[in-house]
Amino acid sequence: MNAVPLSWYLILSAILFSLGVAGFLFRRNIITVFMSIELMLNAVNLAFIAFAYQLQQVDGHIFALFVMVVAAAEAAVGLAIILTVFKNRTTLHIDEVSSLRN
Amino acid sequence: MDVPLFLLFAAIAVACGVNLVVQTHPVSSALSLIGVMGALAVLYLLLGAEFLAAAQLVVYAGAIMVLFIFVIMLLNAGGEKKSRNRPRLAAALGIPLLMLFLGIISFLIQRRVPSSMTVTFGGFTGGGPGDLGRTLFTGYLLPFEAASVLVLIAILGAVVLGRKEID
Amino acid sequence: MNFFLLSLLKAGLVAAVLLTTLAYLQWVERKVIAHIQLRMGPSRVGPHGLLQPLADVVKLLTKEDLLPPHVNKFLYVLAPFLAVSLALTSIAVIPFGPEIEIFGVRTEMGLTDLNIGILFLLGISSLGVYAVALAGWSSNNKYSLLGALRSSAQMVSYELPLALAVVGPLLLANTLSLRGIAEQQAGSILNWSILQMPAPQLLGFLVFAIAGFAETNRIPFDLPEAENELVAGFHTEYSSMKFASFFMAEYANIVTICCLATVLFLGGWHPVFPASMGSGYVPVLVFLAAAGIALYHGVNPARPKDRITLPAAGVVFAVVAGLFLVPVLKPVLVPLFWFGAKAGTMMFVFIWVRGTLPRFRYDQLMRFAWGWLFPVAMANLLATGLLVALWAK
Numbered sequence: 001m002n003a004v005p006l007s008w009y010l011i012l013s014a015i016l017f018s019l020g021v022a023g024f025l026f027r028r029n030i031i032t033v034f035m036s037i038e039l040m041l042n043a044v045n046l047a048f049i050a051f052a053y054q055l056q057q058v059d060g061h062i063f064a065l066f067v068m069v070v071a072a073a074e075a076a077v078g079l080a081i082i083l084t085v086f087k088n089r090t091t092l093h094i095d096e097v098s099s100l101r102n
Numbered sequence: 103m104d105v106p107l108f109l110l111f112a113a114i115a116v117a118c119g120v121n122l123v124v125q126t127h128p129v130s131s132a133l134s135l136i137g138v139m140g141a142l143a144v145l146y147l148l149l150g151a152e153f154l155a156a157a158q159l160v161v162y163a164g165a166i167m168v169l170f171i172f173v174i175m176l177l178n179a180g181g182e183k184k185s186r187n188r189p190r191l192a193a194a195l196g197i198p199l200l201m202l203f204l205g206i207i208s209f210l211i212q213r214r215v216p217s218s219m220t221v222t223f224g225g226f227t228g229g230g231p232g233d234l235g236r237t238l239f240t241g242y243l244l245p246f247e248a249a250s251v252l253v254l255i256a257i258l259g260a261v262v263l264g265r266k267e268i269d
Numbered sequence: 270m271n272f273f274l275l276s277l278l279k280a281g282l283v284a285a286v287l288l289t290t291l292a293y294l295q296w297v298e299r300k301v302i303a304h305i306q307l308r309m310g311p312s313r314v315g316p317h318g319l320l321q322p323l324a325d326v327v328k329l330l331t332k333e334d335l336l337p338p339h340v341n342k343f344l345y346v347l348a349p350f351l352a353v354s355l356a357l358t359s360i361a362v363i364p365f366g367p368e369i370e371i372f373g374v375r376t377e378m379g380l381t382d383l384n385i386g387i388l389f390l391l392g393i394s395s396l397g398v399y400a401v402a403l404a405g406w407s408s409n410n411k412y413s414l415l416g417a418l419r420s421s422a423q424m425v426s427y428e429l430p431l432a433l434a435v436v437g438p439l440l441l442a443n444t445l446s447l448r449g450i451a452e453q454q455a456g457s458i459l460n461w462s463i464l465q466m467p468a469p470q471l472l473g474f475l476v477f478a479i480a481g482f483a484e485t486n487r488i489p490f491d492l493p494e495a496e497n498e499l500v501a502g503f504h505t506e507y508s509s510m511k512f513a514s515f516f517m518a519e520y521a522n523i524v525t526i527c528c529l530a531t532v533l534f535l536g537g538w539h540p541v542f543p544a545s546m547g548s549g550y551v552p553v554l555v556f557l558a559a560a561g562i563a564l565y566h567g568v569n570p571a572r573p574k575d576r577i578t579l580p581a582a583g584v585v586f587a588v589v590a591g592l593f594l595v596p597v598l599k600p601v602l603v604p605l606f607w608f609g610a611k612a613g614t615m616m617f618v619f620i621w622v623r624g625t626l627p628r629f630r631y632d633q634l635m636r637f638a639w640g641w642l643f644p645v646a647m648a649n650l651l652a653t654g655l656l657v658a659l660w661a662k
Contacts, residue, residue, distance in 0.1 A: 050221070168395075
């Protein structure tokens, strides 16, 4: 009762990742799509840290830390792009931002 | 205590994750994501990653998500409109295929990870700030420097994109 | 089971003291501001207005709890709850005194000690911005929204210098546990982080205090609730207990920031000079002096009612001074006295600044954070790191 199987952590990570994929595919708001990506990154972090526990090495934590750094950089640039898109198009609906299609 | 704690916070994380995908309003989605992050921070603690649990709160929930909320409030984004031209095939097959994918992954994990591998709270004590810092600044110094350059570039990019006039 | 019982007891004690402090901090603030502005301040409810906080609580509780139309109900109710619970949570990691033994039970003075205590505190305080942002956004009011926008930008901007200023004492103490940091500053005033060799943190303390004003949305950084521009900012639409929650959260944040400054920079519970030089008797002298002054003014009253109230206060002070001489209580009360004196001085400075300085303009606020405070905090951090590294060699 005192020990959680490692596979539970990994399956939780997979569930969260799938939820992120679902949000990425089904949502039409740029900001929500972007947040789904963050959810996927979080799911991956959980897997990294679970593996770090299993291997008794801190390296997995370092990977997760780098993921956080990259996510922060990505959020800054991505939100700046979203602001610019909104300024030029006054919409956040991804179907209406399609000038590069065709 | 480990199993109930894991189940509780895993349930919170999954519920908030589902809510993120289901809600149409970006603010509700953002709040659900913060809920996921908070639950994950607790799970990190259970896995012995104290520093990352704190970093998760400070960096993810405290800085990145504040930026999201700020942008959503600034743009005063309302609820989402229905998509007009979504392919019918994708709409019908999307969720079943995703469930299938999840099922396969879970099956593989169950098969490949022996049940003897378990996690007990306190089973790994190398996740404190000291251990992390020592590894980061010895073995991973070059990636660390590269990441700092990346962050610098991201700052510059955000500043350039955020200027008033773009010509 | 003993552990749970002890923890419950300590939590109850800390919560009771904290809530009383919150209520009376507000009374002290009104009195001090009033005297700065040559007014009397609250003086009707009880002697010297001492029952004013009680009257305020009754007033707030009995007011009508409005729920404006077109608000997002869930978030509207969640925001004040979030504000007050986060503000009260952060007190859990603050150490108030050394490990003590009282009636045969050994315990630490303070609720808990985390090895990432300072990071926990920063994390909790960085979540506090959501309460403000959600309150402003869910109220469906343009003033609230503007206040929330200003507040979230301000709090994110000032958190950076705050965190950088905190790193200085951490480098000196070589630990992230708040108890460890406080214990490492034992000895005299020269061992406090603010004056400790090799890298005195005077500049860091200044940055921390300024960023602390901004984090708690106090004048001169109270743009989110600038009443002559934004009505009341993010809590315009709130009334009754929900308003009281925001009010309480603000004062709880002040208490936390002051306690944190005490632990990080001002040596925690350690006295100004070592106990071997008799610092244990300072509290007795201070309270006896206070009793003497009160009695003197009671004998020569400036106002008729002082004839009764001031001697009564004098007797109370004398009794407190006597308590510091009781051998059983002394090891508990003396550290608490020093901690309270330092944190109280910080709180007085908060109030003093509010009574003195005007409000910033919004662009000045942002330029100040990024153009002045951030570089200074960065330079302080680099210099501290260099000095600590050289000293260690």
